[in-house]
Amino acid sequence: MRTTGVHVLAFLAKHSGAWVIPTQIPNAKGEVGKVSGTMLRELNHAGLIEYGKEPKHSLYGYRLTPLGVETELGLRHRLENYDSVSKRIVDQEGQVVALALKLGNGQWCLSDTNGTRVSKAAFATPKDALAAFVNRQIEDGMKRRAGGADEAPPRKWPVFETKDLGDEPDDAEMLRRWEVYNSEMQVIIASGTAHKDEDGWWVDTASGELIGPDPEIERPLSEDELSRMKPGL
Known part of the structure; x- marks a missing residue:
């Protein structure tokens, strides 16, 4: 997972289910209105936030879904000292849910409550191990959401989909879909109702809703362009 959006979930949790327009949502540095469009898209796709508005309001915004609320609560874990070589990861109810254990080289690893290491990753501090645990919680929630999705929502904006073409897609079909x-x-774009954000995504100016990546980002490379990218050519 490229980004977790922990700060977005925490910010929306403070608004008790109210819709929040994108220009009011801060980035990780606390800069209001600077949240990445890609970040919102990923959280929305993961089912952690939803896009909409109250009937009496004209502006669209985001709020936590039930899964987002559960995930945000799951983020409220803390470290507790146990001894010099182990720290407990405790949830909001005070239950020990994981451990951060010190390795012989001075680094730390993440383990379950029985002391069994859950990954090969090593961390500089117990706080880094806690962050890794939090990320695993989010990723597990995303996988559960993806596994339970029966069908895709109705398409509102243009979409360039190629996953069904497999690992060796037909170039002509890819180009046709891109066109x-x-x-x-x-x-x-020509209607003037959208603008491009810093990630190269087009955004509906009136509502702040993400539309899609700039076509040039998605454009399939020609054989000549591919050949020029090969080493030694």
């Missing part, structure tokens, strides 16, 4: 995506996106 359709590019054509649909150009209509939106």
Whole structure:
């Protein structure tokens, strides 16, 4: 998972289920309105936040889903001292849910409550091990969400999908799909109702809703472009 969006979940949790427009959501540095569009897209796709508005309001925003609320609560874990070579990871109810154990080289690892190491990763401090535990909680929630998804929601914006083409997709079909995506996106761009964020994604200006990546980002490379990328050419 490239980003976890812990700060976004914590911020939305403070608003008790109210819709919050994107321009009010801060980034990890606390800069209001600077949250990454890609971050919101990933959290939304993971089922941790949802996009909508109250009927009486004209502006759309984001709020935590039930899974997002559960995940945010899961983030409220803390470290407790046990001895010089182990720290307990404790949840909000005071239950020990994992351990941070000191290795012989001075680094720390993450283990279950029985002391069994759960990954090969090593961390500089117990706090880093705690952060790794939190990330695992989010990722597990995302996997459960993905596994329980029966069908995709109705398509509102242009989409460039190629996953069904497999590992060796047909170049002609990829190009055809991209041309359709590019054509649909150009209509939106030409309308002047959208703007591009710092990640190269187009955003609906009125609502702040993410539309999709700039077509040039998604454009399949030609054989000539691919050949120029090969080492030694």
